Amino acid sequence: MLRIGLTGGMGAGKSTVARALAEHGAVIIDSDLIAREVVAPGTPGLAALVEAFGADILAADGSLDRPALAAKAFRDDESRATLNSITHPLVGQRTAELLAAAAPDAIVVQDVPLLVENNMAPFVNLVLVVDAATETRLRRLVEFRGVAEDDARARIAAQATDEQRYAAADVLLDNNGAAGAVAAEVARLWEQRLVPFEANMRAGIAVRPEFALVEARPEWAAQAQRLIARLRVAAGAAAVRVDHIGATAVPGLPAPDVLELQVTVADQAAADGIREALAGAGFPQLPRSAGEAAPGAGTADTKQQVHGTADPGRPVVVYLRVAGSPDQEFALACRDWLRAEEPARVEYADMVRAAAKKAEGVGGDDAWAEFTVVRESWLSATSQQVRDWRAEHPEHNAAP
The missing domain is CATH 3.40.50.300 (P-loop containing nucleotide triphosphate hydrolases)
Incomplete structure (x- = not known):
């Protein structure tokens, strides 16, 4: 219910x-x-x-x-x-x-x-x-x-x-x-x-919003915190941490109006074990193809579990990732890098606007796919820079 x-x-x-x-x-x-x-x-x-x-x-x-x-x-x-x-x-x-x-x-x-x-x-x-x-x-x-x-x-x-x-x-x-x-x-x-x-x-259906790039919205942070609290309750002890990631977690950045959240678990068995609990809390699992077409924040681990939301009023993508896996670490590092480095934010904003232009006139998941291809290419190209930055700033490793 x-x-x-x-x-x-x-x-x-x-x-x-x-x-x-x-x-x-x-x-x-x-x-x-x-x-x-x-x-x-x-x-x-x-x-x-x-x-x-x-x-x-x-x-x-x-x-x-x-x-x-x-x-x-x-x-x-x-x-x-x-x-x-x-x-x-x-x-x-x-x-x-x-x-x-x-x-x-x-x-x-x-x-x-x-x-x-x-x-x-x-x-x-x-x-x-x-x-x-x-x-x-x-x-x-x-x-x-x-x-x-x-x-x-x-x-x-x-x-x-x-x-x-x-x-x-x-x-x-x-x-x-x-x-x-x-x-x-x-x-x-x-x-x-x-x-x-x-x-x-x-029905276990996750909302699939139409693609649209919007300017930064101040309410994103509070909305994310409310969802994080619900995910913590649903995941229970299986959640090592739950974080707001992606562009909506970086003040001032344009982004699709879809919050990205990451639930970190100890191992894949823990991720599999909370699948039904998340669905029961209003976060049904997305098919693999839908997850790939949605906003991403990493380097494509071979196996990751992606959930959406049943709530048509607040689109969200929830990634379940194992602690220490490439995507889990990169998502946090990239977010912190963008928060800390203004030149990176400027470059990112220019990139996502160009990606959004490429997606213009394309509907449904195809628009998300066009946008994601450009964004993931940029993230891959900057991944070594992000890793180097994080190595130089270990104080960010435990940041919420």
Whole structure:
């Protein structure tokens, strides 16, 4: 199934987006709702809260007085940690049960207010962040939920910052506008990205974008880091390291808008062993011919495993390479050389623009092939220069 993480600050409008996704057919797993279930009267969760925070967190009917609990639990970091240590395992157990019950072809949306704070982003296929200005969120909390302003400000301050959420966001949904505006944005996202993503994952199909050279984009680095985190989770202990490689890893260089990532493993058996895990995480294997036509970053090892992505919104090529193999070492060395040497970057930029011109008017994999022939020829011609540079700069050998 496709697992989507939905989050945003208090008052941003997660519930509005969740309802819109549900109307399109998503299975919603609401962490707030689950959090209420696991501390309902008579549950072990409620008993544990009373033991930790006192009987005065109970209402007259024996249910949890949530404002009374919040007044105690959000007063300092230690109290909040105590609350989380009680509720999070219970919420996790119930969430696992609901995931197990979902259909194999479901698009499951996990509405998790603390997704960023709890570092859950690498465990889902895509993160949607609902965004609204702080003052807008405060007004909604005070006017529509009846939260005291001081309490609302304290809760917002205790959550992740906007910058932290932006760093985790694969998709940022702007909910500052008029009611209903975000619903149209959700509809486009559902049709153009989520439905194809799920279908591609289920069929094991990797996205094959049309070739196009673009100028450097500042978001490439953050996008790569999000994907690296997911690859680390999927590969587990088999991954010695995971790196952003190729031109998109070098600030300022033009490149096709396809991120290149390299998973380094100890041996070929380790690479073979994580093939299915990567596919299950949304990174299906590419046929050998497709890998050769995609952007490359090496010297053509006789055997390498190449994966793509099922996500139509963020094309990527993932190389699985054995530590110490020619391609594995060259990919890192070439990236570091280009980062460090301006003349090399200028020469590379001129080369890829010429390669892109050669690919003009050619469609599909043929365009990638035309581009790749020129680029791989240049990389081969500079390979000795790159190796010499790396030998002179051993400090780069362990660089991320």
